[in-house]
Amino acid sequence: MQIPNYYQILEIGRNATVSEIKQAFRKLAKRYHPDKLHINFSPDEVAHAKRMFREVCNAYGVLQDQKRKADYDRILQNIERQKKSYRSYFDTRSRLDQDYVKLELLFQALLHQNYETGISIYEQLCRKCEKSGTKWCPDDFFNYEDSRDCEFLIAEAYQNLGFSNGDVSASERHRKIELAMQIYESLLSAEGQRPCFKHFIKEIKERLKRIYLYHFSVEGYEQMTQISLTKIQALKLPKQETAWMYKKIAEFYVEINLFPEARKVLLMAFELQPNLAGAKKICRTLNLGNSQAVS
Numbered sequence: 001m002q003i004p005n006y007y008q009i010l011e012i013g014r015n016a017t018v019s020e021i022k023q024a025f026r027k028l029a030k031r032y033h034p035d036k037l038h039i040n041f042s043p044d045e046v047a048h049a050k051r052m053f054r055e056v057c058n059a060y061g062v063l064q065d066q067k068r069k070a071d072y073d074r075i076l077q078n079i080e081r082q083k084k085s086y087r088s089y090f091d092t093r094s095r096l097d098q099d100y101v102k103l104e105l106l107f108q109a110l111l112h113q114n115y116e117t118g119i120s121i122y123e124q125l126c127r128k129c130e131k132s133g134t135k136w137c138p139d140d141f142f143n144y145e146d147s148r149d150c151e152f153l154i155a156e157a158y159q160n161l162g163f164s165n166g167d168v169s170a171s172e173r174h175r176k177i178e179l180a181m182q183i184y185e186s187l188l189s190a191e192g193q194r195p196c197f198k199h200f201i202k203e204i205k206e207r208l209k210r211i212y213l214y215h216f217s218v219e220g221y222e223q224m225t226q227i228s229l230t231k232i233q234a235l236k237l238p239k240q241e242t243a244w245m246y247k248k249i250a251e252f253y254v255e256i257n258l259f260p261e262a263r264k265v266l267l268m269a270f271e272l273q274p275n276l277a278g279a280k281k282i283c284r285t286l287n288l289g290n291s292q293a294v295s
Contacts, residue, residue: 085146208231247282
């Protein structure tokens with residue numbers, strides 16, 4: 001699904017200020033407000049005005065909120081970057097063989113968030129390579145930067161399908177989340193060796209944080225404790241974020257009545273962040289006061 005361009009709807013530039021966004025909204029809201037509809041308007045004109053009023057309100061609702069605007073800008077820029085990469089690559093090809101046709105369909109599906117279709121095509125390409133004893137890699141088709149972009153989109157598709165409530169088994173959702181995690185980790189490793197996309201490394205780390213906590217909650221402490229802690233530490237997050245993740249793991253322990261383990265991990269959190277927010281409840285459960293935690 002193509003997301004609407006809210007800047008075009010409000011007839012403003014990408015760098016519009018808060019005041020300019022509000023001014024544009026007021027101008028267009030007056031133009032299309034239902035109370036302003038003329039009695040002589042045709043049904044089509046009335047329908048157009050109502051539709052435009054809804055679009056103007058939706059656009060303003062996103063762009064006037066700093067967090068929603070930042071999220072929207074990131075998504076919009078990512079889609080535009082991918083489309084530009086897609087066009088620049090395929091415009092250089094005069095003849096496409098079967099694999100290139102599938103690759104074109106793969107990009108179209110992922111760019112429009114048709115995740116199931118995109119992953120189906122991706123796995124077809126992987127199976128074809130496996131039959132010939134090779135591994136499918138975007139580097140065979142793209143330059144280094146575009147290959148990493150392609151992997152990011154594939155990981156994003158796996159993650160969204162894995163965390164969706166679709167009609168698939170738990171094992172299949174788990175498989176998709178596992179594959180997303182592996183690709184994200186590969187991207188972090190590649191970035192460490194050859195930096196090129198620092199602008200989305202923070203986003204990858206945020207996604208891996210969620211995946212690691214998911215794995216811990218479904219796999220159980222025996223298998224995942226050291227793995228989770230090692231992976232969390234490898235992200236090299238700020239102390240506050242790492243402490244928050246340790247607290248979440250401690251809360252998982254409390255849920256399954258493993259109080260000594262919960263206490264141990266929570267103490268690790270307090271070592272990093274003595275004034276850890278939101279820890280009062282679990283401290284009471286574990287009979288652990290803040291003074292004990294800090295000491």
